[in-house]
Amino acid sequence: MTYARPDALVSTEWLADHLDAPDIRIVDGSFFLPAQKRDPKAEFVNQHIPGAVFFDIDEIADTDSPLPHMLPSAEKFSARVRKLGLGDGNKIVVYDTSPMTGACRVWWMFRAMGHKDVAILDGGLPKWMAEGRPVTDDPTPPRERHFTARLDNTLVRSIDDVKALIDSKREQIVDARAAGRFRGETPEPRAGLRSGHMPGAFNLPYNELLDPRTGTVLPADQLKARIAASGIDPSKKVTASCGSGVTACVVGLGLYLTGAPEAAIYDGSWTEWGGRADTAIVTGP
Incomplete structure (x- = not known):
């Protein structure tokens, strides 16, 4: 494949x-x-x-x-x-x-x-x-x-865009951070940030899209299977988030390679979302 x-x-x-x-x-x-x-x-x-x-x-x-x-x-x-x-x-x-x-x-x-x-x-x-x-x-x-x-405004999202997406569910929110950070069990590496994730977000840790032995992207069939296992609907657009808008781009690459709609990146990511008092946060899976 x-x-x-x-x-x-x-x-x-x-x-x-x-x-x-x-x-x-x-x-x-x-x-x-x-x-x-x-x-x-x-x-x-x-x-x-x-x-x-x-x-x-x-x-x-x-x-x-x-x-x-x-x-x-x-x-x-x-x-x-x-x-x-x-x-x-x-x-x-x-x-x-x-x-x-x-x-x-x-x-x-x-x-x-x-x-x-x-x-x-x-x-x-x-x-x-x-x-x-x-x-x-x-x-x-x-x-x-x-x-x-x-x-290209279709590839970048602001905090107001993400708040609207959570309400409308028009796009899927996918968090590329490690599972412990997503669930709120592991403290954030940046001081002053609350722990957890955005309501309704899926978790797809970016490193799970890479072969740990070679640092290369997983083969196409494995990549597609790992994305599907996260619960993401591959036919629906994704906005990807992470700690500061870097590893979210690995998720964006994975989706692009599989032929899914090209993902947008929430540029402020958790540094912005977890650092504000006016954002909804949930913990657990």
């Missing part, structure tokens, strides 16, 4: 064969939570796939928002990626150094900004390096290119 929309992924073999293709741009979208005490930009400088540029989701963001790495305006996104040498007509391949999380966020951001020719390196840098493929510490001098950003 093959993916319904395989264009969202490229293999390490494919990228190795296309490293020098003139229309390919490679992006390192690595991201870590503060508690992980890792610096993705420093790691990128130390080693990266030849030709790659670094995409900082905390800087290519709405830095005026009190919430972390919120989607920036189309104007800011366009200005930042243009300086990275990413432009109209490029096929953008995103990878990261953790299991697909930062790469999926960058993939979603490009799609939300209207650039659909973007794919994720399946297995990321760990798989690339495990296969003995080349890395370098040479910087990639970007040549500025024109990038046209047009926000």
Whole structure:
């Protein structure tokens, strides 16, 4: 069984064969939570796939928002990626150094900004390096290119959108956090947040869509089965949420690959919802 929309992924073999293709741009979208005490930009400088540029989701963001790495305006996104040498007509391949999380966020951001020719390196840098493929510490001098950003409002949801969706049940809310956090049994890693989940939400932990041995996305049949087991109706649109809008994008990728309606991402996610007093929260399964 093959993916319904395989264009969202490229293999390490494919990228190795296309490293020098003139229309390919490679992006390192690595991201870590503060508690992980890792610096993705420093790691990128130390080693990266030849030709790659670094995409900082905390800087290519709405830095005026009190919430972390919120989607920036189309104007800011366009200005930042243009300086990275990413432009109209490029096929953008995103990878990261953790299991697909930062790469999926960058993939979603490009799609939300209207650039659909973007794919994720399946297995990321760990798989690339495990296969003995080349890395370098040479910087990639970007040549500025024109990038046209047009926000696709069907792919992003605000807190008011989510409140309305809970009332109308027009879309399914899917929470990508671990089951303990979803049920309210495990404290949130960010201080000051209440525990639990949104009323009516389904739980689909993002890591359950990945092969723990390789960091690659599950094969198509297993991916479809795991999504179905969560209780989601694959014919109905999903709004995905998580801690801060990053791992929700892994769920978005999984749904995209299976041919389900393309998911929206609740950008503020639990950092916003769990940090406010005017939001409904339930605990338990």
